[in-house]
Amino acid sequence: xxxxxxxxxxxxxxxxxxxxxxxxxxxxxxxxxxxxxxxxxxxxxxxxxxxxxxxxxxxxxxxxxxxxxxxxxxxxxxxxxxxxxxxxxxxxxxxxxxxxxxxxxxxxxxxxxxxxxxxxxxxxxxxxxxxxxxxxxxxxxxxxxxxxxxxxxxxxxxxxxxxxxxxxxxxxxxxxxxxxxxxxxxxxxxxxxxxxxxxxxxxxxxxxxxxxxxxxxxxxxxxxxxxxxxxxxxxxxxxxxxxxxxxxxxxxxxxxxxxxxxxxxxxxxxxxxxxxxxxxxxxxxxxxxxxxxxxxxxxxxxxxxxxxxxxxxxxxxxxxxxxxxxxxxxxxxxxxxxxxxxxxxxxxxxxxxxxxxxxxxxxxxxxxxxxxxxxxxxxxxxxxxxxxxxxxxxxxxxxxxxxxxxxxxxxxxxxxxxxxxxxxxxxxxxxxxxxxxxxxxxxxxxxxxxxxxxxxxxxxxxxxxxxxxxxxxxxxxxxxxxxxxxxxxxxxxxxxxxxxxxxxxxxxxxxxxxxxxxxxxxxxxxxxxxxxxxxxxxxxxxxxxxxxxxxxxxxx
Amino acid sequence: xxxxxxxxxxxxxxxxxxxxxxxxxxxxxxxxxxxxxxxxxxxxxxxxxxxxxxxxxxxxxxxxxxxxxxxxxxxxxxxxxxxxxxxxxxxxxxxxxxxxxxxxxxxxxxxxxxxxxxxxxxxxxxxxxxxxxxxxxxxxxxxxxxxxxxxxxxxxxxxxxxxxxxxxxxxxxxxxxxxxxxxxxxxxxxxxxxxxxxxxxxxxxxxxxxxxxxxxxxxxxxxxxxxxxxxxxxxxxxxxxxxxxxxxxxxxxxxxxxxxxxxxxxxxxxxxxxx
Numbered sequence: 001x002x003x004x005x006x007x008x009x010x011x012x013x014x015x016x017x018x019x020x021x022x023x024x025x026x027x028x029x030x031x032x033x034x035x036x037x038x039x040x041x042x043x044x045x046x047x048x049x050x051x052x053x054x055x056x057x058x059x060x061x062x063x064x065x066x067x068x069x070x071x072x073x074x075x076x077x078x079x080x081x082x083x084x085x086x087x088x089x090x091x092x093x094x095x096x097x098x099x100x101x102x103x104x105x106x107x108x109x110x111x112x113x114x115x116x117x118x119x120x121x122x123x124x125x126x127x128x129x130x131x132x133x134x135x136x137x138x139x140x141x142x143x144x145x146x147x148x149x150x151x152x153x154x155x156x157x158x159x160x161x162x163x164x165x166x167x168x169x170x171x172x173x174x175x176x177x178x179x180x181x182x183x184x185x186x187x188x189x190x191x192x193x194x195x196x197x198x199x200x201x202x203x204x205x206x207x208x209x210x211x212x213x214x215x216x217x218x219x220x221x222x223x224x225x226x227x228x229x230x231x232x233x234x235x236x237x238x239x240x241x242x243x244x245x246x247x248x249x250x251x252x253x254x255x256x257x258x259x260x261x262x263x264x265x266x267x268x269x270x271x272x273x274x275x276x277x278x279x280x281x282x283x284x285x286x287x288x289x290x291x292x293x294x295x296x297x298x299x300x301x302x303x304x305x306x307x308x309x310x311x312x313x314x315x316x317x318x319x320x321x322x323x324x325x326x327x328x329x330x331x332x333x334x335x336x337x338x339x340x341x342x343x344x345x346x347x348x349x350x351x352x353x354x355x356x357x358x359x360x361x362x363x364x365x366x367x368x369x370x371x372x373x374x375x376x377x378x379x380x381x382x383x384x385x386x387x388x389x390x391x392x393x394x395x396x397x398x399x400x401x402x403x404x405x406x407x408x409x410x411x412x413x414x415x416x417x418x419x420x421x422x423x424x425x426x427x428x429x430x431x432x433x434x435x436x437x438x439x440x441x442x443x444x445x446x447x448x449x450x451x452x453x454x455x456x457x458x459x460x461x462x463x464x465x466x467x468x469x470x471x472x473x474x475x476x477x478x479x480x481x482x483x484x485x486x487x488x489x490x491x492x493x494x495x496x497x498x499x500x501x502x503x504x505x506x507x508x509x510x511x512x513x514x515x516x517x518x519x520x521x522x523x524x525x526x527x528x529x530x531x532x533x534x535x536x537x538x539x540x541x542x543x544x545x546x547x548x549x550x551x552x553x554x555x556x
Numbered sequence: 557x558x559x560x561x562x563x564x565x566x567x568x569x570x571x572x573x574x575x576x577x578x579x580x581x582x583x584x585x586x587x588x589x590x591x592x593x594x595x596x597x598x599x600x601x602x603x604x605x606x607x608x609x610x611x612x613x614x615x616x617x618x619x620x621x622x623x624x625x626x627x628x629x630x631x632x633x634x635x636x637x638x639x640x641x642x643x644x645x646x647x648x649x650x651x652x653x654x655x656x657x658x659x660x661x662x663x664x665x666x667x668x669x670x671x672x673x674x675x676x677x678x679x680x681x682x683x684x685x686x687x688x689x690x691x692x693x694x695x696x697x698x699x700x701x702x703x704x705x706x707x708x709x710x711x712x713x714x715x716x717x718x719x720x721x722x723x724x725x726x727x728x729x730x731x732x733x734x735x736x737x738x739x740x741x742x743x744x745x746x747x748x749x750x751x752x753x754x755x756x757x758x759x760x761x762x763x764x765x766x767x768x769x770x771x772x773x774x775x776x777x778x779x780x781x782x783x784x785x786x787x788x789x790x791x792x793x794x795x796x797x798x799x800x801x802x803x804x805x806x807x808x809x810x811x812x813x814x815x816x817x818x819x820x821x822x823x824x825x826x827x828x829x830x831x
Contacts, residue, residue, distance in 0.1 A: 012831045184829035194825055203641045205633075225820040229640050229813075234666035238633035241626065245606070245637025248624055249645070253637065271627050358831065397622040397638070397645050400601045405616045405623030416572060416617060417625075 003115035004035025005356065006140065007122055010133050012185045012358045017043045019323075019357040023065040023538075024295055032061040034069060039126065043359060045322055045463035048543045050075050050093075053125065053169050055118050057102065059084050066090075067539060076169050078102075078121065080114075098165055105158045111151030120159020127171030130160045182361040184324075188352035189256075191326035191362075192282055193218035196254050198327075199334030200369030201280065202228030203253040205242035207235055207261060210294040211350040212284035215256040236261040240268040243279045247272075248406055250396035252338055252369040256282040259301050260291065262345070266308045269343045273313040273431065275406040276384065276392070278337040278344075278371065282330065285349040285459075287537045297350035298537030299459050300511040305345045306488045306519060312428055314435040316344035317488035321446050321462040323352050324359040329485060332443060335367035340434050341394060347487065349510075351460045351540060377402040382413040386426055390434030435489050444486040444494055451478025452501055453553070457508040458484045458516055461541045465508050468546035477554060484516075492523050504553050505530040508546060512536040563597055565590040570620050575611070581732035581758030581767075582612050585679050588735050589619065589648070592742035596646075603646045606635040608660060610652040611686050612679035612758065629659030632667040632676065639674050643813035646746060647674040654684045657693040657713050664715075668722030671750040672811040677742065678715065678753070679732070681760035681767065689763035715755050716792045720785055720804055725750030727788065727804040731774040732758040734800065741802060750810035757798070770798070777801030 001022055008020045018039035025031040036051070038044050050072035056062070056079050071077070071093035079086050080102040091097070100121070106112035116137070123133050137152045193215050196204075204223060206216035220230045228251075233239035236257055243253035257265065262283045272279045285301045287293030305317045316336050320329035330346055337344035374381065374393035383404040385392045395402025409417040410424045418424070446462070449469055457465045462483035469479040482498050484490070499505060505527050507517040517532035533549050535541070568590040576582050593603060603621040607613035609628035616623025622645075626634045635649040649667075656664055656678045667676065682699075684690040690703040693713035700707055719727050726748040730738040738756060745752035757774065759767035773796075781802040782788050788804035 183831045184826070185831055186829040190829070194829075197825060198822060203637065205637060222825055224816055225824070226822075227815050227819040229815070231636065231640055233633065234662055237630060238636075238663055238666070241630040241633035242637030242640070244626070245624070245634040245639075246641035247637075248634070249604075249638045249642040251641040253641070267627055268630060275624070275626075361826075361830075397604045397642060398601060400599065403600055403620055403622050405625055407617070407625045408627055409625060 001033055001035050003119040004037055006119055006136065007037055008356055008358070009185065010123055010128050010136055011039045012183065013132055013136060014128050016041055017358045019044055019046070019355050021047070021351065021355045023068050025061060025064055032058070032064060034065055036069065045357065046467060046543060047540065048464070048467060052076065053122065054078070054090070055122060056080070056083060057114055057118060059087055062087050063089065076166060078166070100162055100165065105162070106155060109151055109154045109158065111147055112155050113151070116152050116155035117159045120156035121163045121166070123156075124160040124163025125166040125169040125171070130156065183358055184361050185356065185358050187214065187354055187356050188320065188323040188326040188348055189214040189284065189354065190218050191324060192256070192330040192346070192348060192353070193222060195327040195330030196280065196334060197222055197226055199331040199367060200252045200338070201254045201334055202226065203243065203246035203251045204228075204230040205233045205239035205253070205255050206230055207233045207239045207257065209258045209261050211286055211353050212256040212258050212261075212282065214353070215282060215284070236264040237268065240265040240279070240281065244268060244272050244275075244277050247277050247279050248396070250371070250373070252278070252334055254280040254282065254334070256284065258284050258286050258294070259288045259304070262301060262304060262308070266304065267310070269315065269345070270309040270311060270313050271408040272343040273309065273315050274408045276341040276394070276431070277406065278341050280330070280333050280337050280344045280346060282346040282348055284353040285347060293538055295350065296538030297460065297540065298511060299347075299349060299461065299509050300515065300536065301347060302487065302511070302515040302519065305347055312432070314432045315342050315488065316340070316435065317347060318344060318486055319347040319459040319484070320352055321459065321483040321485055323355055323357045324362045325485075326352055327362050328365060331365060332367050334369050336438070338369035338371045340391060340438055341371065342431070342435060347459060349460050374402060375399055383415045384411060384413045384427060384430070386413060386430050389437060390430040390432070392430075440486055440491065444484065444491040445498070446483045446485065447480065447498060449473065449478070449480045451480050452503040453478060453550070454480045454482060454499055454502040454504070455506045455508055455546070455550075456482045456484065456495075456520065458487060459509070461508050461510050464541050464543040464546050467543035468550060471543065471547050472550045475551075477550065479550065490519070490523050495524055499527060502527050503529060506533050506549060506553065507531070508533045508541060510534065510537055510541050563594050563599070565594040568593045568600055568620050570618055572617050574618050575614055577762045579761040580611070581681065581756075581760070582615065582679055584732040584735050585612070585677070585738065585756055585758055586615060586618055588732070588738035588742060589615070589677070591735070591739040592746065593621070595739070595743050596746060598646050602644070603648070604635075604638055605648045605650060606638065607631045607649070608651045608655040609686070610655045610684070612650065612652040613655055615650050629655055630663065631655065632660060632663040635674050636667060636670065636672055639672050640813060648677060648746070649674055650677045650679070652685075652692075653678060653680045653682060653694045653715070654692040657715055661693070665718070665722045668719050668724040668751055668753065670811050671723055671725055671808055673749050673751070673813070675742070675745045675752040675754065677756060679756050679758035680715065681758050681764060683760050683763045685760050685763055714793070715753070716803060717789060719753040720789050720792065723751075723808065724753045724804075725806040725808050725810065726752035726802070727792075728753070728802045729755045729757065729800050731770060731800050732756050733771045734774065737776070737800060744802060748805060750806065750808055773798045774800050777803060781805040783807050
């Protein structure tokens with residue numbers, strides 16, 4: 001995993017783009033693990049097709065993730081004979097198996113490690129400069145002392161020397177692309193943390209859960225430096241209520257979790273809806289239901305995010321449409337929640353959250369927390385006053401004369417509990433109105449291309465859809481992609497406008513039942529020739545899979 | 557600044573009529589809270605009273621202060637988030653035995669342990685009143701009810717010992733009928749740094765009419781408060797459950813609510829991502 005990370009770092013230094021994901025077993029430490037990288041001289045956002053190169057240090061338990069490591073006849077496999085027999089699933093796919101004594105090379109170097117030899121092999125094979133890599137390693141190993149740097153350097157050198165045997169691998173670097181723009185290397189979880197901070201979040205409550213924990217771990221020191229705080233909660237019931245408490249006090253607040261945590265939080269997200277307290281909950285989705293597959297991605301929490309609250313409880317659900325977009329979408333979610341005094345759920349997923357990616361620096365955006373407050377409430381101040389846009393000026397503790405009791409009970413405009421029909425209807429309508437009539441601008445979706453063949457998608461499957469559409473356009477097809485960022489409230493009219501005149505529509509997502517497709521069907525009149533394309537995790541939706549669907553449709 | 561105006565207990569009372577039954581102990585608790593706040597002279601807008609669900613959890617709306625009537629069992633995390641985000645506020649969390657010790661039990665343990673400077677007031681009547689009379693964690697094992705005919709057979713939860721064992725910094729028991737004693741205990745609980753837990757024996761005259769006898773059963777603790785948890789635990793575990801007063805006054809440092817004075821420039825956070 002370390003070597004994989006260094007390879008991406010080296011590619012980044014060389015001016016390339018790329019991404020790294022990992023596939024690991026259930027072990028807490030150690031055990032089988034695969035670092036999956038895709039490198040290119042253009043911004044890649046997803047894995048695609050078969051891997052060009054597989055370097056195996058250990059074949060044991062390879063079968064556990066063989067399905068996620070697609071190989072074909074062009075794939076080159078580097079294997080150390082001492083690691084055992086190359087699995088049949090590999091030899092069935094490709095004949096290009098290069099045997100190299102990686103362990104022996106490492107053993108001949110004092111303090112040598114196989115992963116450093118492997119890193120040298122890979123960097124040499126794809127055409128990176130040895131000197132650049134050595135500089136990078138020296139920086140990473142500086143804390144481990146001179147002997148570690150010396151051993152690492154020697155291993156890399158040996159790896160580079162042996163990489164001449166890997167001619168079949170396509171070299172892409174270095175400095176194929178001279179970028180003027182500033183580029184970042186980060187994970188979606190880090191991007192989400194930065195988006196939260198930029199949006200104005202100054203309080204977070206945290207309960208650890210895979211694969212969301214890194215958001216909270218990124219925020220812990222960052223919030224402290226930004227004058228905010230993070231509290232570790234005893235469970236998700238506590239963490240969501242802590243952020244409601246903080247936000248009631250006027251401080252924009254967030255928590256991050258995954259499916260099981262979101263399930264626990266839903267009652268209190270309803271409280272935030274009823275009491276009109278803005279909060280942001282990031283759900284980094286993983287395979288479900290129940291404990292599911294904590295380390296692997298799936299888009300199967302759409303139903304609970306949109307429909308999970310009891311009662312009629314209008315709230316916001318947004319989803320980043322790329323890894324870099326975790327920053328924008330989280331920042332926007334803070335802005336929306338604060339503006340509408342409502343909970344916002346951000347549906348990220350394990351791929352977006354934990355993949356490391358080289359991206360162009362995301363643009364700065366102006367969205368920040370701006371809550372409609374009252375600092376000078378008059379004598380007849382009513383917290384839940386019925387306003388034309390449904391948003392009522394909020395008083396917070398410390399404001400003299402603004403005392404009120406926030407309540408999850410149905411209430412009158414003052415906040416006083418009321419079971420009267422007229423109060424219930426008025427408050428339901430105002431809470432609906434503020435969500436439905438808010439002006440969201442163009443951010444409800446990212447739309448690319450034009451044509452009467454439209455692919456509608458959301459979340460992390462937007463990246464393979466975009467790449468497939470690019471390839472289809474290269475085939476001369478006219479394709480439009482609509483990656484929906486604002487899932488609730490769904491902008492039905494805007495989506496209808498995008499689908500106007502469409503002859504064929506594909507709805508692409510990564511879950512078993514086609515949750516997004518069913519959701520669209522429940523609200524929109526989709527064209528007759530609309531087809532749902534979906535499968536559950538952990539296998540990702542890939543560009544060639546989507547391209548295959550496009551070509552299949554087109555040939556009809 | 558205007559000349560300070562002396563605040564009266566009535567200044568902390570809202571004009572909303574409680575939903576409580578006539579004779580409910582919670583009326584006295586409400587009165588004691590207003591008297592305690594008057595003694596502290598904290599402005600109403602700097603006080604927040606946070607609760608969950610149940611008869612006693614209705615108390616925030618009956619006070620003139622900021623209030624939050626949340627979901628069942630989650631009052632302590634609500635209050636915790638508010639206090640951490642706004643340390644300058646006086647935060648009281650209030651509720652009943654079912655809300656605090658059953659559905660909210662885990663939060664009770666961790667709030668004691670976390671020792672944030674808030675005061676938790678539990679009006680204990682050993683019954684779920686709002687749902688019309690079911691046994692709570694503090695109900696005696698043989699109390700007969702429709703939900704648990706013949707009694708639960710379960711040993712009652714002992715809130716004061718649990719609070720002590722979990723790290724609460726101030727532990728007291730009062731009786732709602734003793735308005736003066738409850739008032740004074742609340743004043744001291746609010747003043748004491750860290751997590752203060754006050755159990756108020758507050759009779760439910762509707763579903764536990766026998767609790768009317770509590771007024772003759774209670775008696776003031778015969779000794780002064782200790783800061784030794786072992787002594788306090790022995791005292792609490794060997795008393796008859798009607799011993800009132802401040803039973804433990806700890807010296808543990810409260811959870812730090814300090815903030816960094818210097819706020820980092822936002823661009824500092826993106827620098828580590830740059831290639």
